[in-house]
Amino acid sequence: MRHCLSLDDFSRDEILQILDLSASLKSERKNGVKKPYLEGINLAMIFEKNSTRTRVSFEVGINELGGRGLFLSSKDLQLGRGEPIKDTARVIGRMCDMAMLRVNCHEDLVEFARYANVPVINGLSDKFHPVQLLADYLSMVESGKADAKIAYVGDGNNIAHSWLMLASKLGLSLNIATPKGYEVSSEVLEKAKQNAKISGAKISIFDDPKEAVCGASVVSTDTWVSMGQEEQKAKKLADFAGFCVDSALMSLAKPDAMFLHCLPAYRGYEVSEEVFEAHADEIFNEAENRLHAQKGLMLWLLRHKNE
Structure with a gap:
């Protein structure tokens, strides 16, 4: 089955x-x-x-x-x-x-x-969250970025893990930047590395979002405070300082880089209002997908x- x-x-x-x-x-x-x-x-x-x-x-x-x-x-x-x-x-x-x-x-x-x-x-x-990543990659394909370098910035959560699976299966280049203490699962990362040996994927892990985003054609993030984790909000906001995808961070990506967010988005936390609205068409096409x-x-x- x-x-x-x-x-x-x-x-x-x-x-x-x-x-x-x-x-x-x-x-x-x-x-x-x-x-x-x-x-x-x-x-x-x-x-x-x-x-x-x-x-x-x-x-x-x-x-x-x-x-x-x-x-x-x-x-x-x-x-x-x-x-x-x-x-x-x-x-x-x-x-x-x-x-x-x-x-x-x-x-x-x-x-x-x-x-x-x-x-x-x-x-x-x-x-x-595999169904989200199918939609994300469909959005990339439609934008002519099927083989683009991807940067994920944020929590080492289910979205980050799904990016690892997608990239490692399809042979993509993926940078992941998470704050210290919020790294991706070592088990999932190891599986991605095994897949990458077959597909040729290039996977790199950072704790500096600037390094991860530099030269990327796709930038992705997710909420820092997932459903059911609201009591951790104050601590996470402090721990994720510098990880907001704002105009300064996006400027390090390629000039035509697309921005993806699985929604809901919390402006001023994981993404700035300016970046979100500049890429709203991409984000809501991603949601439709x-x-x-x-x-x-x-x-x-x-x-x-x-x-």
Whole structure:
């Protein structure tokens, strides 16, 4: 059974197939073409964490493909009352054709996928956010920056880990800059380095954002204070001093560099108002691409689920 728990679940060619399919579906939508590729398919959408883009993009996406999305918060399920994950997974797998989960703990997602017997998609976990990076790379391809040098500046979180997986699979050049104490997972970094030996990716880790951004064609960041971490806000603002992507930092990138942000964005923290608004078209195209990338992913998974 094929799942999307991280981009490490796919080969380079498979990632490109998903993105080609996504681009084709985006073109069809733009031209008013609607085909029920997934007619009769039921997608269970399980949310432990609130969402704007993930819920809207998956729900609209499955509907446009001819299927149906079932929104299920943890409060709606027996999970909220202590039912084992593996039991919920076996029930969902017998009633639905696919499941997307947005969870607090990545290991819960792994256990769900082990027992569900249907394709499972990671809509976000504490470790990875693969669907976001599919949208980001689709945005890069559309901007003629498929092979561009990337700089990620910020927390060594699920977005940073997903950049590592994407770059290491596709053979890209990636710089990551995080403050001391907020480095990426050593396990994820080691896996990326192993992938890079095959793909030829160049991965560099910094604690100085200026070094990371210098000469980059794509600059990416994420919020410093993730959902559920609000009590850490004051400390993080102090620890991340100098990591705001402002005009001075962007000036070190190439003149035509694009800026990506997975949203929500907190102006004055991880990105300045000036940089955000200067790159708003890129950012909101990136947000829209969540819809197209996820449609491509769902269609690809169901076509290849038993491979």
